[in-house]
Every structure is written in structure tokens, then in C-alpha cells.
Amino acid sequence: MKIEDDPLIAIGEVAQRSGVKASALRFYESLGLIEAVRSSSGHRRYHRSCLRRIAFIVFAQRVGFTLEEIAGQLSSLPNRHVPTGGDWQKMSRLWQKRLDERIAELQRLRxxxxxxxxxxxxxxxxxxxxxxGDLCAQNGPGPRRWLGDEMPVAQ
Ligand code: FES
Structure with a gap:
């Protein structure tokens, strides 16, 4: 779909449908993660496909990516057409390693x-x-078991 064929919706509708507050949407916009166009009255309008980008941002943060990393990933998406399944597929490869790490971390927590x-x-x-005697400290700061360390060996 060409970007011109992607319907425009108001920020309130985007906030309601995405579950992300308008203030957060404006923040994402200020970081270049999403893009708005201005209506003739000066109000923000977003392409409907933006909802998918927003869902991506929310879950990328949950997975543990920083906003800077997310911006880098989103920059690989085309801006002349609405991203296709193939475009998103390329990006999902970046998630695999992080997801595996996150799953292992959550299993250790559980x-x-x-x-x-x-x-x-x-x-x-x-x-x-x-x-x-806090042997775990030999491996660095933080809760070493949750970080994936094995039992330390006393010397
Ligand atoms: S060192 Fe054992 S729970 Fe903190």
C-alpha cells in the first residue's frame, strides 16, 4: 500500500486504539520513532499503519531494547510505502537473540x-x-544468578 492510501487518524484515536497516552505519542514523535502530518487546522494526524509501529515500540521496550536501539531498527523501514510483512520479517531477526536472552532471564527469575x-x-x-562470603561478587555487580552466572567455586 502506498503511504498516500493509508488513512490519517487523529492523535486521540491513535491513543485510544494503541493504549499509549497522547503525551507518550508526542514523545515518540519527538524522537523520530513515529511521524505525524499536520491537518489544515494544524492538528496532528497519523497514518493508521502507525499503530503497528507503536505496538512495535511498546513491545520492543518490554523486550529490553532502548529507545535508541528501537529508533535504529525502525529507520530500516521504508518511508515511501506502508511496511509489508517482509519488511517486518527482516526486523524480527534482530529480536531473536534478545528474545532468547529475555526468556532465559525470566525463567531464572521464575x-x-x-x-x-x-x-x-x-x-x-x-x-x-x-x-x-559473597563469592558471586567476583563476577561483577548485581544479582549474579539472575544474570546467568553459575555457582561460584571457592578458591
Ligand atoms: S546473596 Fe543470597 S540472596 Fe542476596
Missing amino acids: HGLNQCIGCGCLSMKTCMFANP
């Missing part, structure tokens, strides 16, 4: 919420076995 997470607190009974 399985380890009530166990030692290697955060350095040493506040749970299991810490003295799982992280004696």
Missing part, C-alpha cells in the same frame, strides 16, 4: 525468586551455601 540470587545481601539461609 525458578529462583525464593532462593539465593547472588546479590550480595547474604540475608537468606541459602546464601551461606549458594554464595558463601
Whole structure:
């Protein structure tokens, strides 16, 4: 579909349909993530296909991409026609690795919420076995187990 054939809708309708507040839409626009055209009265109008871009932005953030990364990904989409399934398919390859990492992270969270997470607190009974003397700190900051580290080996 040519971009000229893509219907224009008002910001309120975009906000309602996307579930993203108008203020956030304006913020996305200021970052160049989405584009508005001005009506003769000066009001913002968005192409309807923008809803897909917005859904992409929202979920890309949930997956863990930064807005800068998202902008980089969206810049590969064509601007002379409404992105096709093939255009989106190319972008989805970028997500695969991040999704795999995120899934592994979430699985560790699910399985380890009530166990030692290697955060350095040493506040749970299991810490003295799982992280004696905070050995996990050898690998860097943060909850090392949730970050994917194996049990540290005492030297
Ligand atoms: S839960 Fe924090 S070091 Fe074990």
C-alpha cells in the first residue's frame, strides 16, 4: 500500500486504539520513532499503519531494547510505502537473540525468586551455601544468578 492510501487518524484515536497516552505519542514523535502530518487546522494526524509501529515500540521496550536501539531498527523501514510483512520479517531477526536472552532471564527469575540470587545481601539461609562470603561478587555487580552466572567455586 502506498503511504498516500493509508488513512490519517487523529492523535486521540491513535491513543485510544494503541493504549499509549497522547503525551507518550508526542514523545515518540519527538524522537523520530513515529511521524505525524499536520491537518489544515494544524492538528496532528497519523497514518493508521502507525499503530503497528507503536505496538512495535511498546513491545520492543518490554523486550529490553532502548529507545535508541528501537529508533535504529525502525529507520530500516521504508518511508515511501506502508511496511509489508517482509519488511517486518527482516526486523524480527534482530529480536531473536534478545528474545532468547529475555526468556532465559525470566525463567531464572521464575525458578529462583525464593532462593539465593547472588546479590550480595547474604540475608537468606541459602546464601551461606549458594554464595558463601559473597563469592558471586567476583563476577561483577548485581544479582549474579539472575544474570546467568553459575555457582561460584571457592578458591
Ligand atoms: S540472596 Fe542476596 S546473596 Fe543470597
